[in-house]
Amino acid sequence: MSLESSPFRLPVIDFSKQELKRGSSEWDSVKHRVREALEEYGCFEASLDRVLEVRKAVFGALEELFDLPPQTKQLYVSDKPLRGYKRAASGLCEDMVIDAANITENIERGLTTTMWPQGNTSFSKTVVCFTELASGLEKTIRRMILEIFGVEKYADEMIESTNYILKVIKYEGSETREACPGAHSDQSMITLLYQNEVNGLEIQNKDGEWINVNPSPNSFIVLIGESLNVWLNGGLSSTFHRVIKKGSNTRYCVALFTTPRGGYQVKVPKELVDDKNGLLFKPFDYEEFWITFCTQAAQGICGYDLRTYCSV
Numbered sequence: 001m002s003l004e005s006s007p008f009r010l011p012v013i014d015f016s017k018q019e020l021k022r023g024s025s026e027w028d029s030v031k032h033r034v035r036e037a038l039e040e041y042g043c044f045e046a047s048l049d050r051v052l053e054v055r056k057a058v059f060g061a062l063e064e065l066f067d068l069p070p071q072t073k074q075l076y077v078s079d080k081p082l083r084g085y086k087r088a089a090s091g092l093c094e095d096m097v098i099d100a101a102n103i104t105e106n107i108e109r110g111l112t113t114t115m116w117p118q119g120n121t122s123f124s125k126t127v128v129c130f131t132e133l134a135s136g137l138e139k140t141i142r143r144m145i146l147e148i149f150g151v152e153k154y155a156d157e158m159i160e161s162t163n164y165i166l167k168v169i170k171y172e173g174s175e176t177r178e179a180c181p182g183a184h185s186d187q188s189m190i191t192l193l194y195q196n197e198v199n200g201l202e203i204q205n206k207d208g209e210w211i212n213v214n215p216s217p218n219s220f221i222v223l224i225g226e227s228l229n230v231w232l233n234g235g236l237s238s239t240f241h242r243v244i245k246k247g248s249n250t251r252y253c254v255a256l257f258t259t260p261r262g263g264y265q266v267k268v269p270k271e272l273v274d275d276k277n278g279l280l281f282k283p284f285d286y287e288e289f290w291i292t293f294c295t296q297a298a299q300g301i302c303g304y305d306l307r308t309y310c311s312v
Ligand SMILES: O=C(O)CCC(=O)C(=O)O
Pocket: 167, 169, 181, 186, 193, 195, 201, 241, 242, 243, 253, 255
């Protein structure tokens, strides 16, 4: 069931305070709200006023990128499956995925100079600025979640072994109602979504109802991915979501997926396993999983995910 024009608003948690220092009372109160939001909805809106400074430039850069001729966009390829340029068969959405997007050189060398051989410094600068803001916010949120589960001693190691994957997406305006992407959970640790003023994202609540998401211009939508669910031994369900775009306006969205870096063995912390809560998942390497995941997807096998891959 879809709630067509639900007045529903996800909990909005403010991360704008400069003095949000670990251990401060401010930190603890924000963490408390994160805990409540995750228990109740499995996701929330994180507001960060600084993102307003780059908002116009970000969506201007996306427009400039997707306005390039199709043959130019197709030049953007990646050595990793599903991480180059992709256009849905319906033509209604297209995206580009940048691996290790926290490293300026990767954006410059991988994407910018392929799209604009003559260079486009302002495009690279905008993307880097955005990734820095979003990844900083994601680290704060991840630390808080680890604290909530009493396993914060692993935070530094986990954050150091993170791959920051940036996906820029354009949804064409259309009068047809089509789910693109269809209902799914992300395989990431955490996903942060930042969109223009055109809505379309829906999340599924505990009762199985689809809720329209209507974020403020200074808000990121925070979704839990399967990698975090597995790492927490099933402690946090991943957020089931889909995009249903309707209407003639173009929707742009930037997604930052944090995933474990390839070559790093992700293991459930021993603190989260006891007689009552047996070990649910075997250690895994995310990039090895990703290859299997893409192979299954290419064969049209639905529902295959990280939990299936590493279930004991
Ligand atoms: O565009 C959005 O809001 C969400 C996109 C999404 O769910 C994805 O790319 O995994």
